[in-house]
Amino acid sequence: MDWIQAVVLSAVLAVSWAAEDLSFPPGFRFGAATAAYQVEGAWNEGGRTECTWDKFVHEDPRRVADQSNGDVACNSYHLWKKDIEIAEELGLHFYRFSISWSRILPTGFSNQINEEGANYYSNLIDGLLEKGIEPLVTMYHWDLPQSLQDLGGWTNPLIVDWFEDYARVLYNLYGDRIKHWLTLNEPLIMCDGVYNTGVFAPGLFSPEVGAYYCNKYALLAHAKAWRLYDEEFKPKYHGKVSLANQLVWFDPKTKEDEALAELVIENCAGRYSHAIYSKEGGWPPSIEKHMQELSKKRGYPRSMFPSFTQEEIELIRGTHDYYAFNHYTSRIVRYAEEGEEFSTWPLGDAVDLNLKIEKGEGWAQGASSWFFVNPPGIRNQLIWLKQKYGDLEFMITENGFATFDGRDDQDRIQYYRDYLEQVLLAIKEDGVNVTAYTAWTLIDNFEWMDGYNVKFGLYEVDFNDPERKRTPRASAHYYASVIKSHSLDVPTTRNEL
Numbered sequence: 001m002d003w004i005q006a007v008v009l010s011a012v013l014a015v016s017w018a019a020e021d022l023s024f025p026p027g028f029r030f031g032a033a034t035a036a037y038q039v040e041g042a043w044n045e046g047g048r049t050e051c052t053w054d055k056f057v058h059e060d061p062r063r064v065a066d067q068s069n070g071d072v073a074c075n076s077y078h079l080w081k082k083d084i085e086i087a088e089e090l091g092l093h094f095y096r097f098s099i100s101w102s103r104i105l106p107t108g109f110s111n112q113i114n115e116e117g118a119n120y121y122s123n124l125i126d127g128l129l130e131k132g133i134e135p136l137v138t139m140y141h142w143d144l145p146q147s148l149q150d151l152g153g154w155t156n157p158l159i160v161d162w163f164e165d166y167a168r169v170l171y172n173l174y175g176d177r178i179k180h181w182l183t184l185n186e187p188l189i190m191c192d193g194v195y196n197t198g199v200f201a202p203g204l205f206s207p208e209v210g211a212y213y214c215n216k217y218a219l220l221a222h223a224k225a226w227r228l229y230d231e232e233f234k235p236k237y238h239g240k241v242s243l244a245n246q247l248v249w250f251d252p253k254t255k256e257d258e259a260l261a262e263l264v265i266e267n268c269a270g271r272y273s274h275a276i277y278s279k280e281g282g283w284p285p286s287i288e289k290h291m292q293e294l295s296k297k298r299g300y301p302r303s304m305f306p307s308f309t310q311e312e313i314e315l316i317r318g319t320h321d322y323y324a325f326n327h328y329t330s331r332i333v334r335y336a337e338e339g340e341e342f343s344t345w346p347l348g349d350a351v352d353l354n355l356k357i358e359k360g361e362g363w364a365q366g367a368s369s370w371f372f373v374n375p376p377g378i379r380n381q382l383i384w385l386k387q388k389y390g391d392l393e394f395m396i397t398e399n400g401f402a403t404f405d406g407r408d409d410q411d412r413i414q415y416y417r418d419y420l421e422q423v424l425l426a427i428k429e430d431g432v433n434v435t436a437y438t439a440w441t442l443i444d445n446f447e448w449m450d451g452y453n454v455k456f457g458l459y460e461v462d463f464n465d466p467e468r469k470r471t472p473r474a475s476a477h478y479y480a481s482v483i484k485s486h487s488l489d490v491p492t493t494r495n496e497l
């Protein structure tokens with residue numbers, strides 16, 4: 001063989017090796033996600049009543065960076081057919097959306113079902129199924145009916161029953177067509193994010209105590225909804241139910257910081273997972289102990305961290321059919337040095353450790369202040385979960401990048417490529433059974449306190465256009481080609497914009 005042949009042959013081998021190495025397992029599925037309040041608009045149409053986010057943004061528009069709100073958003077309530085077209089254009093295997101509780105149940109309770117609201121989701125589900133796209137439903141993505149918030153919302157133990165009643169309505173309406181359900185989206189943000197910071201709707205600041213009661217009732221509400229499905233609906237419909245946790249990955253700075261980083265991970269991931277996924281159930285023991293000591297130190301007569309009864313532990317334990325999580329970013333954890341101010345992030349000071357949380361060296365920053373890019377974080381997270389809770393099925397239910405503007409979003413493409421590569425490594429090198437990946441988000445939408453300043457969309461939305469025209473970004477073409485080839489062995493730059 002002469003040298004030209006050798007070069008050609010090695011190039012061919014390199015390409016075929018790369019192609020093999022970068023392909024996703026057969027059956028691996030790709031999707032994209034949105035949430036009701038962020039895209040639907042029609043906040044007071046079709047029988048929908050007020051939710052916490054409506055009240056929060058109307059009461060004081062300054063709570064949102066650009067003083068905007070979700071009154072119209074992407075107008076998906078009227079333009080849902082366009083969203084299905086986009087999902088089809090991308091070649092999505094599934095589309096994850098959420099249901100607005102107050103659109104289905106105007107009183108918040110299940111005494112009265114709003115037919116128009118119920119039909120909206122029924123049409124969306126049927127429209128997706130017609131195109132061969134699986135509808136994946138989130139029951140609750142932060143938009144609590146204001147009527148229930150007025151009664152204490154997630155800190156009232158009765159919410160456990162209200163949520164179960166709501167879940168029953170949804171299973172009855174859509175159970176015949178839905179194979180994957182998520183009960184709650186990111187209870188960490190629903191609870192710690194809300195009560196420890198006061199910056200999310202409903203804008204209540206109740207540090208220390210509020211988040212932990214919310215944490216407990218969120219887990220119980222999830223568990224009741226899961227058991228209801230398992231007992232009454234699963235035998236007929238054979239679907240799967242889980243919840244979507246928000247997981248930030250924490251790396252220790254040095255070996256000495258390992259135990260500290262582990263405690264921080266338990267505080268953010270464990271507090272919303274251990275009770276459900278661990279063999280023994282209940283709170284992560286390290287957190288329970290820490291919180292008891294902290295409560296004493298802060299003068300509380302009993303732990304500010306509510307305990308579980310044995311019955312509650314049994315009720316929650318094992319209430320999962322897969323592990324779903326949203327992941328965007330990482331942090332480095334270390335002990336603070338003498339005289340250095342402690343970090344209060346993530347989400348409030350309640351951990352009260354002598355700790356410092358910072359970004360890693362050389363990590364790029366996305367458009368949101370909290371957003372740092374560290375692709376290996378998603379792989380480390382998957383390894384941690386498997387070691388902790390066993391060989392479960394894992395679905396990544398959100399991952400994506402924040403930019404300010406522009407259609408030629410090479411940085412978003414790079415983010416997707418690098419994070420997906422780490423997911424592949426977790427599957428192939430670490431044997432983690434990841435079965436699905438979900439891009440956040442299908443279309444630009446109302447990004448909570450960042451309003452419309454921050455863009456996560458594969459498709460750009462023109463919010464000045466009454467038609468809310470959707471236009472694909474470069475990343476939409478990239479994601480479509482990854483899905484089509486079922487592999488990362490596709491070019492990251494394309495010019496068909």
Ligand SMILES: *[C@@H]1O[C@H](CO)[C@@H](O)[C@H](O)[C@H]1NC(C)=O
Nearest residue numbers: 391392393394432433434435
């Ligand atoms: C991954 O999980 C799915 C769903 O439970 C299962 O069907 C599949 O066999 C699992 N794959 C591996 C490699 O364990």
